[in-house]
Amino acid sequence: MHSRRSHYAFAFFALCLALFLLTFADAALRRAGSANALAANERLVAQLGLTDLCLFTEARYTRHPSQADLQSAFQDHPLAFEHFPSGSLLPPPRNLTAAYANLDRKTKSAD
């Protein structure tokens, strides 16, 4: 009677472990299967010179975060708050903060 409980537990854990390992097999299969989709994305980016992922289309600075200028999030009026929900999920683009600062020192005009 008692040994049955542990056998059930072993069967349950074997099933869970099999499912866990199956996720890796599934990931490998899906990676191979989605090679075409990835290639389609890469081709389109190269053909059209695209710069950003189309994740947030609600505002231009969230549609193209890598191309946005510092003011675009606060464009409505002086002291305006940034009000699009995606803004809270997006940090300021790196090229506007740390990385661009280096470049900024090399130029005589401020951005």
Next chain:
Amino acid sequence: MQIWIAKQKALIDFTLSSLARRKLKNLGLLLVYTVIVFLLASVMLYTHALRHEAAQVLKNSPEVIVQRMVAGRHDLIPPRYLEKLGRIRGVQHNEGRLWGYFYDNVVSANYTLMAPSQESHGFGQVADGKIVIGAAVARERGLAPGNLISFRSYTGKLFVFTVAAVLPHEAELVSADLLLLSEADFRAFFDIPAGYYNDIALSVANPQEVRNIAGKISEALPDARIILREEVLRTYESIFNWREGIVLVLLSGSILAFAIFAWEKASGLSAEEKREIGILKAIGWETGDVLKMKFWEGALVSLAAFLLGYVAAYLHVFHFSAALFEPVLKGWSVLYPRFELVPVVDGFQIVTLFFFTVFPYTVATIVPIWRAAITDPDAVMRG
């Protein structure tokens, strides 16, 4: 070895019977534990896969982009800029890009309009009066190749285009909201004079020289803002780190609540559990056996929660397109790409998740039991 296995089996049997006596409480714990692992693993898998895909796809974006800034905002690139950039040594190729945004009142959505350069192939060739649309636009407006679509431009004029093609669904992650027009149509629609562009894309002969060339451009065109491809990639890297961080901060409340709950459950022994330990000791169990029994209790619960939570998170992210995150990611966007992420699983992340979920609970179960188990059985039973 046989004896050791038989002993562990007996201990597991006993542990499971002990857990079954407090079925509701332990099932509740397992459920909450699984949900926490599911949420953490979902965030981890989603951001890692998206980060990987962004890096993979955007490695083909233009090497250098030059924008012109006027009073801190983008402005059109005047004709002489292309010529000036062409004279900079090391610039292999430069071309003006025409792209912009258009707000469609009909579906209240923002589109990205673009005139592909003459040199681009495939979808880059769009005839006058024709338009190539992204898959999300086609879905939202119910369009198919051959249909007509009209837009009222910012100048007030009505423009009618024939849909020449719909961009492939597989490329939605980069092109869901795209509208491709011919250069002449784009200029007429936005009233941009000939020779003017929105920005300039450059390619550089020697990739090692990109930063030097960026410096030279800054000197030649002081009002230019230069965006390097590596900065675009870093922007995306930081976006996903940030987003993962934000979600984890939001989750931290529930994680802490769970930590308190689990700690309380694991470390605070109930009178019933104390009596159980006392009886076990009184009938001849050694302290080591009691500890092993409790170790199995912690290990079984946490391992089950980890495996179930992780598998559920994998299915959620890669088979159900992270449906639970969609409302958060979508924000106020009308057009949202439908894409299936390519599963990229980072072994190190899984090990970290395993360590931070299974290990603390197992330890938290053993410590108080050890304290109870080393005391006199009589004292423990009397409570």
